[in-house]
Amino acid sequence: MKIGGKLPGFDISAQGLSIQRERMNLIAENIAKANTVRDANGQPYQRKILVVKQKQNQFINSIGGYENTIKLKTTNENHISNTTNNQTGNINQENLKIKEVRDKSEGEIVYMPDHPDADENGYVQMSNVNTVTEMVDMIAATRSYEANLTALNSSKQMIKDTLEI
Template identity: 55%
Template structure:
């Protein structure tokens, strides 16, 4: 077994950090465009959402059913090699897949006949961005990011302590 497998928790935390960073970037874009009534294609800005899913897509229960609970000696340095999937060059291929999609919720209509983008009835089609929802999502993403940093630091401390044994 290669030494990289011992540090798989670093890769897991890094995937989580990357996913939350992408989420924060999309939230920042949504907040920046909360008043954008006309994009390149002439329509109001559409809220974007980051969709995360695990790869391979398995539920926790289905993964747990396939795992052996308890101590098991694999005689390959006592680590089970099937907890993660590796490529030929020993990189982890399980992880988080993120995708950015547009929110299809309806636009907000604001009555403002003076606005240059107002329709014939005086309504302006505003982006479907709710600043309160974005702020709540930003707090959630920040907390998730902090949790991944904490997990990374815990893994780092355990690896450091293991090297002192």
């Protein structure tokens, strides 16, 4: 989700909102399927996790750019000079790798001899979703979403205040 153009605060916050929304969707799916014994392939349901990583070397390659830096004019010889050390890297959606992965850990094995999916000994392998863990992850995702929303509103307020000057 790109909404800011030359306003990186908007882009970063919008990206964070989008990632946390996707994370919440996966958590909701995990909770909904916590008691699902078999998926379409006949296997126990495996918990889904959202993994967000920065693509290799993308940040290093973008560090040399001056796209989002602010140029200041020095009016006094005691001011800090413009050096190449005060560059910023651009972090955007293209530099991130967002991937949905499945938790490969085994689910709990429960004795249910009357269950249609029970093995010859009467045991059923359940999904590996722990509802308590999912609820904790949901709270963390909600707090991250709120933090990104607060940052977006702060950026918006700073721009609004700047226009009033």
